[in-house]
Amino acid sequence: MAKAVSPRGFARERVLEAALSLFAEHGVKGTSLQMIADRLGVSKAAVYYQFHSKDEIALAVIQPVFDDMIRLVRIAEAMSTPEARREAAISGMVEMAVRHRRVSAVFHGDPVIDGLVHSRAELQDTIERLTEILLGPEPDDAGRICMSMLASGVYGSATDPALADVSDEDLHRVLLDCAQRVLPAASKVKA
Template identity: 60%
Template structure:
């Protein structure tokens, strides 16, 4: 009797889940395709059938995050003022980072992932669009530092073990409140 074969979509998801677990434990650069294959109990060739490289796997893991960022940008880029675009974008980013908490905790600050995203035209364009919305037109140095601090702070907070006991809804409520207050105090109206 023939053994049932999983669909390619299901197999790809299994590879992505195994890769994310290994990336969390070893970082992207410390994870090999062989490690992913071993985790799944398959050959490296089976992993290659789904993805041509570890870089392709890492980009596939972050794709849902970037799809959500692009959706957020389509909304915010229609707003009439720079302040409205920034406020809605930051609120959306807080929600998005919490929704993708697992991916965010693995990839934020990883130099290998940063390089992959910077060298991928699609993801770089999305990142540039997000930066344009958050910074607004002709940002001064204080605005650039404030947005950088706020973005890093939200990512760091979501991934901080000290507050890992907070559920997503409570953390989102607190972060949205702090984000709003921070923007009001630290980023001048344009």
């Protein structure tokens, strides 16, 4: 495709879409601004017109996930009992993992994304608040193990390439069922 196309008419969303595809293929580290420009058939300058660094693009890709997460934390924190807060958090976690299946596949376990999240106090704070809701006020080992198993299980299956043919509806329904079966194991051992 032609180089040096005018930045007009190529939207921010097209950059994010191209970046997400490339991140999925090469990891965030293995993707350059030039590769994103090439994928869009525009110049690197045209990409710079929208975003000033690859980190800025990566943050914009994961922002909708964190927007959902902070909403979920606010809803759950306002609930009356630790049990109700935890149930809301798990249901919300399943919903988020399914809705953001493609982004989660990139987001989950990428060292560059992990570094970005750690460097942003507000993202780090959201994760810590969600973890606290999931673990409850005084987590014992059984509760911690169950929650770790649930979180990696839900994200792992939502991003499993072998399940790419499964609809969001089926994935949501079955994961919620699985999560609700595991949940009592985390609670029953608590005082």
